[in-house]
Amino acid sequence: MPVREIDAATITDTIARLAVEATHYLPEDVEGAIRAAKTTERSPLAVQIIDEILENAEIARTRMLPLCQDTGSAVVHVELGQDVHIAGGFLADAINEGIRRGYAEGFLRKSIADRPFSARTNTQDNTPGIIHTEIVPGDKVHLYFMPKGGGCENMSRYQNFLPGMGKKAIVDFVCETVDMSGGNPCPPLVIGVGVGGTAEKAMTMAKHTLFRQIGSRHPDEEVAALEDELLEAVNALGVGPQAVGGSTTALDVFVETHPTHITALPVAVNIQCHSARTKQATI
Amino acid sequence: MSSIALTTPLTDEVIDGLKPGDHVTFSGVIYTARDAAHKRLIELVKRGDELPVDLRGQVIYYVGPTPPRPGAVIGSAGPTTAMRLDPYTEPMLELGVKGVIGKGGRGPAVRAAFAKNHAVYCIAVGGTGALLNRHIKKAEVVAFEDLGTEAIRRLEVEGFPAIVVNDCRGGDLLEEGKRQYRTSERPIPAVQSLGG
Numbered sequence: 001m002p003v004r005e006i007d008a009a010t011i012t013d014t015i016a017r018l019a020v021e022a023t024h025y026l027p028e029d030v031e032g033a034i035r036a037a038k039t040t041e042r043s044p045l046a047v048q049i050i051d052e053i054l055e056n057a058e059i060a061r062t063r064m065l066p067l068c069q070d071t072g073s074a075v076v077h078v079e080l081g082q083d084v085h086i087a088g089g090f091l092a093d094a095i096n097e098g099i100r101r102g103y104a105e106g107f108l109r110k111s112i113a114d115r116p117f118s119a120r121t122n123t124q125d126n127t128p129g130i131i132h133t134e135i136v137p138g139d140k141v142h143l144y145f146m147p148k149g150g151g152c153e154n155m156s157r158y159q160n161f162l163p164g165m166g167k168k169a170i171v172d173f174v175c176e177t178v179d180m181s182g183g184n185p186c187p188p189l190v191i192g193v194g195v196g197g198t199a200e201k202a203m204t205m206a207k208h209t210l211f212r213q214i215g216s217r218h219p220d221e222e223v224a225a226l227e228d229e230l231l232e233a234v235n236a237l238g239v240g241p242q243a244v245g246g247s248t249t250a251l252d253v254f255v256e257t258h259p260t261h262i263t264a265l266p267v268a269v270n271i272q273c274h275s276a277r278t279k280q281a282t283i
Numbered sequence: 284m285s286s287i288a289l290t291t292p293l294t295d296e297v298i299d300g301l302k303p304g305d306h307v308t309f310s311g312v313i314y315t316a317r318d319a320a321h322k323r324l325i326e327l328v329k330r331g332d333e334l335p336v337d338l339r340g341q342v343i344y345y346v347g348p349t350p351p352r353p354g355a356v357i358g359s360a361g362p363t364t365a366m367r368l369d370p371y372t373e374p375m376l377e378l379g380v381k382g383v384i385g386k387g388g389r390g391p392a393v394r395a396a397f398a399k400n401h402a403v404y405c406i407a408v409g410g411t412g413a414l415l416n417r418h419i420k421k422a423e424v425v426a427f428e429d430l431g432t433e434a435i436r437r438l439e440v441e442g443f444p445a446i447v448v449n450d451c452r453g454g455d456l457l458e459e460g461k462r463q464y465r466t467s468e469r470p471i472p473a474v475q476s477l478g479g
Contacts, residue, residue: 245460
C-alpha cells in the first residue's frame with residue numbers, strides 16, 4: 001500500500017475553516033430539532049425562548065456573529081488513516097496553528113487559561129486544543145471539530161456503579177445530572193453518555209457521541225432503545241429551555257458502549273448546549 | 284408574548300411590580316462584570332478603596348463578549364452561568380446593585396439576598412449572543428481593561444430581552460417552572476446545583 005502524503009498546512013487550513021464555520025452556522029439537524037420542539041413545547045415562555053434561539057441562528061449566519069460568546073475549548077477528534085504521512089510538520093502543531101488562526105480570523109473569544117490552579121493566564125490564542133487521535137484503516141484524515149462551551153462542559157459527570165445495577169443506574173444517573181444542572185448547561189440539551197470501558201474511555205465515548213446527527217439511533221437495538229428511554233425520561237423532568245420549565249429539556253440523547261471490567265459499570269455524561277456546534281471534514 | 288419595558292437605573296417601584304416569569308426588556312445603561320471583575324471589586328470594598336463605578340441602582344450583566352469585528356460595537360454577547368458569581372452577589376447587592384442578568388439558577392442564600400436587598404435576578408437566553416448583540420448600541424471599557432473580555436464595560440442597550448427568575452419577594456421561576464411541567468415520578472433532587 002503506497003503512503004499518501006498530506007501537507008501539515010492542509011490540516012491547519014482545514015481546522016481554521018472548521019473553527020469559523022462551527023461557531024457561526026448552527027448545524028441543520030440541530031436547528032431542525034429546535035424548530036420541531038416549538039410545535040410540541042407546552043410552556044408559552046419556553047416557546048418564546050425557542051423563538052429567540054432560532055432568531056439567534058439567523059442573525060449569526062447572516063451577520064457573521066458567533067452564535068454564542070463562549071466559542072469554547074477547541075476539541076478536535078482526528079481519525080488518521082494509517083496509510084497517511086503528515087508532511088512538513090507535526091500533526092498536533094498543525095492543528096494548534098489552525099486553532100490559533102481560526103480564533104484570530106473569526107474574531108472568536110479566547111477562553112483558555114494556563115496554570116489552571118494558580119495564575120490562570122489566558123494563552124491569548126485559544127490553544128492548546130484538546131486533541132484525540134485514533135489510527136484507522138485507509139489513506140484519509142477525518143477531522144471532527146467542536147468548540148465546546150464551559151457552561152455545559154462543567155456539568156459533565158462520571159460515576160462507576162456496581163456491575164449488576166444495569167440500565168436503571170444509567171437512567172437514574174443521567175436524569176439526576178440533568179435535574180441538578182438546571183439552566184447552567186443551556187437546555188434544550190444534547191446529551192452524550194458513555195457506558196463501559198474505563199473512566200477515561202467512558203468520558204471520551206460520551207464526548208464523541210455528540211458528533212452524531214440529531215435523530216440518529218445507535219445501530220445496536222438494545223442501545224438504541226436505551227437512547228429512546230433516556231430521551232423520554234429526561235424530557236419528563238420539566239426542566240425545559242433555559243430551565244424555566246417546559247417539555248423540551250433535551251433534543252436528543254446518544255449512548256456509546258464498550259466492554260468493561262468484570263468489577264465495573266462506568267457511566268460518563270457529557271452535555272452539549274442547544275448551540276450544539278460541530279463541524280467535520282475529510283481530507 | 285408581551286414584555287414589560289424597563290429603563291435603567293431600576294427604581295424600587297419598578298422592582299415591586301416584577302414577578303418570576305415576566306418577560307422584560309432593558310433600555311439604558313448596564314454594566315458588565317464576570318468572575319475576575321467581581322473578585323477585584325470585592326477586594327476594593329474590603330480595603331475601603333473607591334470603586335471605579337457607582338453601582339447604586341445599577342444592573343450588572345454577567346457577560347464576556349467575543350472581540351468585535353472592525354467597526355462593530357461589540358461581538359457576540361450572551362450571558363454566562365450566574366451560579367459562579369453566587370459568592371460575590373450579596374456584597375454587590377449591598378453596594379446598591381438592583382438587577383443582575385445571567386443564566387441558570389442561583390443558590391438559596393443568593394435568592395434570599397435578592398429579597399433582602401429588594402433586587403431582581405433575570406436571565407437572558409444563554410447561547411443567543413448574536414441576537415443580544417443587536418440590542419447593544421454602545422460599549423466602552425470603564426475599569427480593569429487588563430482583564431480583556433472580563434473587563435467592566437458600560438453598555439448602552441435598547442430593548443434587551445430577559446426573563447425575571449428571582450423577584451424581590453423570594454420567588455424562583457426555575458423551581459416553579461420545573462414543578463409545573465414535570466411529568467416524571469422522580470423526586471426533585473434536594474441539591475439543585477452541580478456548581479461550576
